[in-house]
Amino acid sequence: MARRDWRSLDESDVRVRPGRGSRPRSKRRPAHADARPAMVVGVDRGRWTCALDSDPERLVVAMRARELGRTPVVVGDVVGLVGDVSGQPDTLARIVRVEDRSSVLRRTADDTDPFERVAVANAEQLLIVTALADPPPRTGFVDRCLVACYTGGLEPVLCLTKADLASPDELLAQYADLDVPWVVTRYDQDSPELAERLRGRVSALVGHSGVGKSTLVNRLVPDAGLRTAEVSAVGKGRHTSVSAVALPLPGGGWVVDTPGIRSFGLAHVTPDDIVAAFPEFAAPAEECPPGCGHLGPPEDPDCVLDDVVAAGQARPSRLESLRRLLASRAGVDAETGDPT
Ligand SMILES: Nc1nc2c(ncn2[C@@H]2O[C@H](COP(=O)(O)OP(=O)(O)OP(=O)(O)O)[C@@H](O)[C@H]2O)c(=O)[nH]1
Numbered sequence: 001m002a003r004r005d006w007r008s009l010d011e012s013d014v015r016v017r018p019g020r021g022s023r024p025r026s027k028r029r030p031a032h033a034d035a036r037p038a039m040v041v042g043v044d045r046g047r048w049t050c051a052l053d054s055d056p057e058r059l060v061v062a063m064r065a066r067e068l069g070r071t072p073v074v075v076g077d078v079v080g081l082v083g084d085v086s087g088q089p090d091t092l093a094r095i096v097r098v099e100d101r102s103s104v105l106r107r108t109a110d111d112t113d114p115f116e117r118v119a120v121a122n123a124e125q126l127l128i129v130t131a132l133a134d135p136p137p138r139t140g141f142v143d144r145c146l147v148a149c150y151t152g153g154l155e156p157v158l159c160l161t162k163a164d165l166a167s168p169d170e171l172l173a174q175y176a177d178l179d180v181p182w183v184v185t186r187y188d189q190d191s192p193e194l195a196e197r198l199r200g201r202v203s204a205l206v207g208h209s210g211v212g213k214s215t216l217v218n219r220l221v222p223d224a225g226l227r228t229a230e231v232s233a234v235g236k237g238r239h240t241s242v243s244a245v246a247l248p249l250p251g252g253g254w255v256v257d258t259p260g261i262r263s264f265g266l267a268h269v270t271p272d273d274i275v276a277a278f279p280e281f282a283a284p285a286e287e288c289p290p291g292c293g294h295l296g297p298p299e300d301p302d303c304v305l306d307d308v309v310a311a312g313q314a315r316p317s318r319l320e321s322l323r324r325l326l327a328s329r330a331g332v333d334a335e336t337g338d339p340t
């Protein structure tokens with residue numbers, strides 16, 4: 001990446017002209033110092049739709065510059081653009097740099113692509129959309145989302161829909177020990193609380209089919225369908241599965257819808273990555289035998305985390321929650337034993 005090259009310059013790259021003042025001049029200037037910052041809001045077959053200065057009204061279509069090499073560029077990425085950034089029809093800018101990411105969500109490997117790839121970059125929070133009924137909540141799915149958040153650097157938020165059909169109390173009780181923020185919604189009412197939580201931030205949304213995610217997005221983003229068509233293949237009559245699309249919120253901020261993403265890739269996540277999200281267990285876990293999965297007996301009979309609870313240094317329910325997440329990483333629903 002151009003920016004890395006520039007950062008890695010050392011004294012030998014700087015030439016001081018003798019007798020001409022003391023201003024050092026670098027032999028190589030940072031490539032494309034004039035590149036304009038933009039956020040990627042949609043990706044479709046070798047074309048990236050970007051919002052110049054993160055302004056949803058200034059969309060620019062870009063291709064990747066050859067110098068980027070294989071650096072992946074995904075929705076949410078902050079990129080540097082050069083060339084024609086007018087956004088006029090049939091113009092094409094070039095992406096010359098991708099800024100470091102503050103968070104990542106990986107999609108699971110599937111039949112068409114055996115690798116877990118980053119699907120969304122730089123989202124601050126993940127809205128885990130789950131219906132309270134019809135379809136019934138799947139805690140295995142929620143748990144996998146939580147693990148993806150803890151290891152990808154996002155704040156999780158439980159978004160419980162269809163509150164007109166069932167009470168959230170039972171589900172919330174299961175997550176009380178994890179201190180996950182939550183909002184409850186229903187399609188016949190606005191949720192000022194949710195709007196407030198999303199305002200000015202980049203939030204990814206994930207949920208199974210039928211939980212009411214489209215209903216939610218349509219309520220939050222005026223012209224959501226039109227916007228989606230604009231930045232994806234949908235409007236061109238192609239039937240490609242859209243990986244992710246960033247939609248602007250009227251009050252500022254973005255929601256990143258993730259159609260086609262059913263779950264997140266956790267194959268790269270280790271048990272210790274998950275334990276790190278539990279401060280009271282993270283340090284003691286270092287005393288566990290090498291390779292301990294921290295599940296406790298019978299899988300991990302010498303795991304010390306049980307001792308932490310026995311010594312009164314952590315609540316038993318916290319260890320239960322931690323172990324439920326550890327089990328979800330393995331792709332097995334802790335409740336039903338079914339694959340998630
Ligand atoms: N009772 C009730 N039904 C709802 C609510 N929100 C959505 N629904 C209904 O649930 C069904 C699914 O809603 P969608 O918004 O299409 O769900 P989705 O998650 O986007 O599902 P896909 O489009 O399949 O991805 C529709 O029939 C909605 O009318 C709600 O708050 N209460």
Ligand SMILES: [Zn+2]
Pocket residue numbers: 285288289292293294295300302303304305
């Ligand atoms: Zn252990």
